[in-house]
Amino acid sequence: MNARAPIDLESARIAEAPLDAYSRVVAHIADGVGPAVVRVDAARNGRRGGMGSGVVIAGDGLVLTNSHVVAGTRRVRITLAEGHESDADVIGDDPDTDLALLRGDLPHGAQGAILSDSKTLRRGHLVVAIGNPLGFESTVTAGVVSALGRSLRSQNGRSIDDVIQTDAALNPGSSGGPLVSSAGLVVGINTAMVGGAQGLCFAVSSNTAHFVLTEFLAHGRVRRAHLGISAYTLPLPRRLALAIGAGPHAVRIGEVEPKRPAERAGLRSGDIIVALDGHSVTGADDLTRLLDATRIGRSIAVTVVRNGRVERVEVTPRERSP
Secondary structure, eight states: OOOOOOOOHHHHHHHHHHHHHHHHHHHHHHHHHGGGEEEEEEEETTEEEEEEEEEEEETTTEEEEOHHHHTTOSEEEEEETTSOEEEEEEEEEETTTTEEEEEEOOOTTOOOOOBOOGGGOOTTOEEEEEEOGGGOTTEEEEEEEEEEEEEEEOTTSOEEEEEEEEOSOOOTTOTTOEEEETTSOEEEEEEEEOTTOSSOEEEEEHHHHHHHHHHHHHHSSOOBEEOSEEEEEEEOOHHHHHHHTOOSEEEEEEEEOTTSHHHHHTOOTTOEEEEETTEEOOSHHHHHHHSBGGGTTOOEEEEEEETTEEEEEEEOOEEOOO
């Protein structure tokens, strides 16, 4: 009978150390941000409606969630992780970005989360998703940033740009919950998963959420200009970036909608946008931010790289209908 080899406890401890560090980070995020995550119940026609998640972003009752969670209702029910329930009004709803803003009556000292700068993310960064998938409250999943600058079709068929792709698992009910960085800051609002696929989940970037939030608070809705394109962020080759004086990233046009301002002006699929109206464009979130209400109906210059050459195209954006 062979004797069992002695266990090398020191080697086992060293091997487990990275896992322990990973576990500590995830647990710290869950403890720090988890109390700011709420369940959102939307009632329609007096009956129980859809259920999703949301994240408190201000202790005075502001909660970010998904537009498809509220689904056109004006009043929802929110429940904090510790059990406090209250009604909340939908004070902003933007199906174009699948974001909605709620205001509820939260208890004094309710914890909020902090929206961070999603431009600091890189592929491979650790992220944690918190939500209420399938009614299982305060569920935590972890993964990495799989890709940045994706485009995703919203419920109304329009393209949401600057979307984060992650393999942190999402399920129905996770929608509207936060995607959190290793620093404990919100870098995205979870919005979708691909049915039948594993590891294909998406979140609206925090930079887009911050822009939409500002518009909600200022106007009650998002007034925006549009060109009629779908676009995604891509890295520029260093030689090209230096030659044209651009940043390390730009935006490639994926699709040009017929009879829209971009097509009328001659913009094409594959054009790389590096500047708009004199402002550098280093990501799809820049495009979203720059195409605000001040540029509706006004001719602007779009600087693009086409077939290796820099060209300027004059475009007159139109207001995107609500």
